Amino acid sequence: MPDIDRLRFLWHRVRQQLWWRPAVWSVAAVLVALGSALADAWVPADWLPPLKEGLVSDLLRIMATSMLAVSTFSLSVLASAYASAASAATPRATRLVVADPQSQKSVAVFLAAFIFSIVGVVAMGTGRYGPAGRMVLFVCALGVLAWVVVAFMRYIDVLSRIGRVSHTIATVERATQSALQQAVRRPLGGALMAASASAGARPVTASNTGHVQFVDIEALQQLAHRLDGQVHVAAQVGDLVHPRAPLAWLRLPQAAAADQDSLAELRRAFVIGPERSIEQDPAYGLIVLAEIAERALSPAVNDPGTAIAVIGSQVRLMIAGLAETPDPAAPRFDRVSTPAGQPEALVALALEPIARCATGQPEVMMQVLRHLDALCRNAPPSVGVAARDLVPRLLARAERGGADPEDLERWHDEARNLGLRGGGAR
Structure with missing residues (x-):
């Protein structure tokens, strides 16, 4: 099972993608639209106020038409803002600007509202909604509409900042501050400090070329404990590695040798990518x-x-x-060492x-x-x-x-x- 540091690293990677929040919220919108039909089994029809026939369908159609245009507009504006951030600041900062939660939330709200209204219109056409289901769907539609209005107001504030050099600087500063605080609070990732590997250690080289983006110290500790050995981390986060560069030095008891599965596990503790990343660097x-x-x-x-x-x-x-x-x-790991x-x-x-x-x-x-x-x-x-x-x-x-x-x-x-x-x- 991956340790908490690796899960946190992967979560940061997912958050930097523009698609994940709209996808999650769209799935939630589908569940709400379809789940409204279940209200007929729980709420008696005579408990509800009268609802004009076709009101829910008309509201959902209006929302579907408008949200499609708004979603397209918001994505085109964000694309222009990201291009502006890359040209006015540096392309290396674009990924952090894309990960800005406010812009992601705005796009997610507009897209989720569009999906909700489309699914609602189709479901209404199947005749699966009774009086209680239509009432719940109508209330949900009003709630989504209010949500969209609030999101659009916030989106105006986002548009006033995103893409500007000052916003890009602030975004990079926040990400760097988080990485720096983590590095200081957990020096060396919890490993021991050692200038070099101990005598008798053998190098384990990288299998590809790139920059070290993450080092899973806990996975190295578990591997060293199982092999009754010591691991000295040679490649720090941000370093360039290649097939002739040692990732780590592995020292095992006398007459012992690491099998290929153990070496592959050690290499998997190092996440290597084509460029550096700020999460641990x-x-x-x-x-x-x-x-x-x-x-x-x-x-x-x-x-x-x-x-x-x-x-x-x-x-x-x-x-x-x-x-x-x-x-x-x-946590401190007594079987893993790394230079100060x-x-x-x-x-x-x-x-x-x-x-x-x-x-x-x-x-x-x-x-x-x-x-x-x-x-x-x-x-x-x-x-x-x-x-x-x-x-x-x-x-x-x-x-x-x-x-x-x-x-x-x-x-x-x-x-x-x-x-x-x-x-x-x-």
């Missing part, structure tokens, strides 16, 4: 945010305000996320690409320095050291890139005033 979320800023700083866009917003988002994520404390109740994480590497990963593109944008580079100072003051010591060490590299690259001498002088002065290394005399 907060570093990839920071990379996606950096891509949004790089596109904003390109000559074709020239939007330094968006780049500054991204810098604030990244630093906010690192300060808040790395301040989390490990959960003492998190390096949160200080997130600093260069997030801010260096932006600074590289900001040579001609003095205000953006100034914000980079000020946010690095914020990291030094608020983040863990190792992250603060990495932020301080990044400053001379950024300034040296800007000087080699032909930055304006006056801008360079201002940046050095700002670095000196903030107490960052690299702000000395030039």
Whole structure:
């Protein structure tokens, strides 16, 4: 049986698909429409107020006609919004924008209302509804109609936000924050910390090429316990693996060898895909945010305000996320080890690409320095050291890139005033 982490990972994958919510709600609409006929067996006809013949059918036909048009319109608008998010921000963020629950709910309501009305019209034509069934179906139709009105009002708010760069940044930030908090609360996924595999371990290589999207530590623990061995995870989430790259190192008791089924089970604990995903990979979320800023700083866009917003988002994520404390109740796995994480590497990963593109944008580079100072003051010591060490590299690259001498002088002065290394005399 899959463990809770793998189920959570698969649930996140399903949630990122646009079809799942409309499909579930459409099935519920069919059950409600057909189940209304059961009311005739439970509710006496003389308990109900009179209902004009054909009223229910007319209402359902009107809903069917209008909901088909509304569903088509909403899907076309969402498709345009997703294309806008991909072109204005980055294509890597599109999957997260598609997973936005508000837009999914709106489409699901419209489609479910259409399915409900169609099934209701067909069922009414079969003559299976008595007085009680027609009354229940009529009440349900009114409820669905009110549901549609509320959903449409919310959909107007969705349309005012979705596809905008600010909405995309906020969406990526939320996903990255969740992944970062999970990584800090459960460091190493509950495995032991070890720099390398123990003596006598044998490598288990990947069967295909791609990026590691998920590592099922609990499945590795169960496998190692059954084999009475130890597993050292070599491929971290986000790493590129190939048939000659070790996924893990497996150490078994002397004279023991793992069978092919056990090796296949070990490989199945690593979910490998063509691209990285944010669910367990907060570093990839920071990379996606950096891509949004790089596109904003390109000559074709020239939007330094968006780049500054991204810098604030990244630093906010690192300060808040790395301040989390490990959960003492998190499970620990004594037969699985993995190298320690390096949160200080997130600093260069997030801010260096932006600074590289900001040579001609003095205000953006100034914000980079000020946010690095914020990291030094608020983040863990190792992250603060990495932020301080990044400053001379950024300034040296800007000087080699032909930055304006006056801008360079201002940046050095700002670095000196903030107490960052690299702000000395030039």
